[in-house]
Amino acid sequence: MTETPECAAVRELIPELAAGVAAGDERARALRHLATCTDCHRELEAAAFVVDELLPLAPAVEPPPGFELKVLAALNPPRRRWRGRLRLAAAFMVAVVLGGVGMWQVTADDRRMADSYRRTLAAANGRYMTAKTFAAPDGSTAGRIFAYQGKPSWIFITVQYGTTGGPYTVRLTTRDGRNETLGTIMVQAGTGAWGRTIDVPVSGIAQVSLTGADDLNYLIAGFGPPRST
Amino acid sequence: MASGDAEAAAAFVRRFQARVFGLALSVVGDTGLAEEVAQEAFVRVWRHAATYDPRRGRVATWLLTITRNLAVDAIRLRHKHRADPEPLLRALQPAATEDPFETDPYGSDQLRAGLQALPLEQSRPIVMSVFYGLTAKEIADREGIPLGTVKTRIRRGLAKLRHELGVSDD
Structure with a gap:
């Protein structure tokens, strides 16, 4: 097989590719070539095999006491401990939101409900609260986000979508483009809940998105124009 | 393994923890940081167990590669690359398997002997690249030798090790 100049350049990089240390641009160029050159690909596999076999030669060392327990705790994350609290928080917030929805539909007969909502908001210097839906790619509702404008302001997200699971990264985009x-929200069997305080005012949120791994859908909640208070 | 069963997780951690922690410690040289790295390696492997393809190789190899990558990321982040590969070079050793499902020992006597038999000018950059995650350029700068020379030494050294492992060129 004739070695082309491109082969020669890639062969020079193969030890670094095999060790996983090649710089990004060089790596990308080499991978393009490797996709079409069987000989270079075979060369890389052989070098990677040597690297793989070298790693187990590092001396085994027993980790400090308690290591196993720490790993097992990390493998079963505080999800379980938090689940109860999250349910409680979700129930509380749903109650608050229901109060909020009631106020928006207020009539003269609903003053009592409005008073209750105002008192609830006042508990944390709140000015208003809003709820939006996460739209799935097929247009269905995949979850909800509750946003509270107060001190502090916070959001709480619930997801109920499909049957799969995995981590979703929660990203916020502001109206000025930041x-x-x-x-990260962990979704198990299609269900998950997560919340935290936010530094931006709720009126400054343009959208909140949930990005999952490859096989999970991209979910997005758009916020309307700033609510006048 | 993908089922997330707690007993299976405990058995998995027990089986591999010394090798994972040992590799992390070899790379980062700091017990606390090595513990963080080893813990994260187990979490990554366990969470992504469903994506593990048995045809790709042994679980131990997969786990150790992830450990090494995390360890290298950790020292890069902290600008704490280790300077001298020779203590690690002397300590490299094959170990008998503790895994009843894997009949081969971890590591090969021939490979260890082959690595230790290489001229230092070849084994040093190999250890710095494979274990410490340094690029050829970084090794050249540290060792004060031309980049082309580093690349040639690593290639020649790896070629000899391939021979030790019986991996042919064709």
């Missing part, structure tokens, strides 16, 4: 990653 993007902020807020955290």
Whole structure:
């Protein structure tokens, strides 16, 4: 097989590719070539095999006491401990939102409900609260986000969509175009809940998105124009 | 493994923890950081167990590759690359398997002997690249030798190790 100049350039990089240390641009160029060159691909596989076999030669060392317990705790994250609290928080917030919805439909007969809502908001210097839906790609409702404008302001997200699970990254986009990653919501069997305080005013939110792994859908909740208070 | 069963998780951690922690410690050289790295490696592997393809190789290899990548990321983030590969080079050793499902020992006697038999000018950059995650350029700068020379030494050294492992060129 004739070695082309491109083969020669890639062969020189193969040790670094095999060790996973090649710089991004060089790596991308080499991978393009490797996709079409069987000989270079075979060469890389052989080098990667050597690297794989070298790693187990590092001496085994027993980790500090308690390591196993820490790992097992991390494998079963505080999800369980939090689940009860999240349910409680969700129930509380749903109650507050229901109060809020009631106020928006207020009539003279609903003053008592409005008073209750005002008192609830006042508990944390709140000015208003809103709820939006997460739309799935097929247009169905995949979850909800509750946003509270107060001190502090916070959001709480519930997801009920499909049957799959996995982590979703929560990202917030502001009306002036800034993007902020807020955290990760763990969804199990299609269900999950998560919340945190936010630094931007609720009226400054353009949208909140949930990005999952490859096989999970991209969910997005758009916020309307700022609510006048 | 993908089922997330707690007993299986405990058995998995027990089986591999010394090898994972040992590799992390070899790379980062700091017990606390090595513990963080090893813990994260187990979490990553366990969470992504469903994506593991048995045809790709042994679970141990997958786990150790992830450990090494996390360890390298950790020292890069903290600008704490280790300077001298020779203590690690001397300590490299094969170990008998504790895994009843894997009949081969972890690591190969021939490979260890082959690595230790290489001229230092070849084994040093190999250890710095494979274990410490340094690029050829970084090794050249640290060792004060031309980049082309580093690349040639690593290629020649790896070729000899391939021979030790019986991996042919064709």
